[in-house]
Amino acid sequence: MNITILGAGHAVPRRMVTNAELERRWSLPEGWIERRTGIKQRPWVEPEEATSDLAVAAGLRALERAAVDPADIDLVILATSTPDHLLPPTAPRVAHLMGCDRAGAFDLTGACCGFLFGLSQGESHVRARGGKVLVIGANVLSRRVRPEDPNTGSLFSDGAGAVVLGPVERQAGLCGYSSGSNGALWDSVYIAEGGSRSPFAAETFARGGHLMDMKNGGGLFREAVGDMARVGIAALDKAEWSRDEVDWWVPHQANARMIEEVRKTLSLPETKTVRTIEHYGNSSAGTIPIALSLSMEDGRLNPGHRLLMTAVGAGMLRIGIAWRL
Structure with missing residues (x-):
């Protein structure tokens, strides 16, 4: 199918x-x-x-x-x-x-x-x-x-x-897939309280325990760049696609510097990179589908196009998908 x-x-x-x-x-x-x-x-x-x-x-x-x-x-x-x-x-x-x-x-x-x-x-x-x-x-x-x-x-x-x-x-659908995680870095991006490990307490909101923390920004950046590039390469290998066969790369919009570093590592041209970070920011799981919707709306993405989609996230999750529209 x-x-x-x-x-x-x-x-x-x-x-x-x-x-x-x-x-x-x-x-x-x-x-x-x-x-x-x-x-x-x-x-x-x-x-x-x-x-x-x-x-x-x-x-x-x-x-x-x-x-x-x-x-x-x-x-x-x-x-x-x-x-x-x-x-x-x-x-x-x-x-x-x-x-x-x-x-x-x-x-x-x-x-x-x-x-x-x-x-x-x-x-x-x-x-x-x-x-x-x-x-x-x-x-x-x-x-x-x-x-x-x-x-x-x-x-x-x-x-x-x-x-x-x-x-x-x-012919369409998922052609290549790669994923992984690094639970040793589970607390690189996290919300400390509100789960079963540390439930809400009377002081939670006063100390901001319900809000997000990011640790070791520089190290996290390097780890994320490497992870996103690796799953992208692995997904292309599984699909048996060359870089030249990719019509569009749709990355998670974490920040512009990360996108640029991963793009260079993947050896993909700027002209094939979908970017929405400038006006839509980082909505986590929302960034890639927002980018897909905007790109279909303006006519960039069409049936038959080969997409590479990559993301990294909290828990140091990583995933790459090669998909034919």
């Missing part, structure tokens, strides 16, 4: 937070954030907005572009690190609000790699059982960054992207 992306959609909050606003907040020199991250602005939610709102909007847009009735979706996979609630999972509510009432639904916690893990699982589901699968990556990370920390506050954003997977007659 050949499987393709029948349609893609994305949704981001209307509120765009500029570098100037954040640089004033942190008393930073003008241009500091863009020089370090490549980001010019990032979407952040309003107080009444949640992850499910973005996921539903992106999912419905993808369904519309795919010309697929919500009732025909067999499975909804929601890749998120910021569910609406710790319990229940957010995916069943998202499926219900979209009208996918006969679909199975589950959350997938794979940090910045979550969408690609979801894409792989969705592809396997279609291959094994037929039907159609909706894979969504969505996060509201503005509520998990420390207000006083420019290293995380300048990077992370809110947004959602979605794709509809289904069978197709022409």
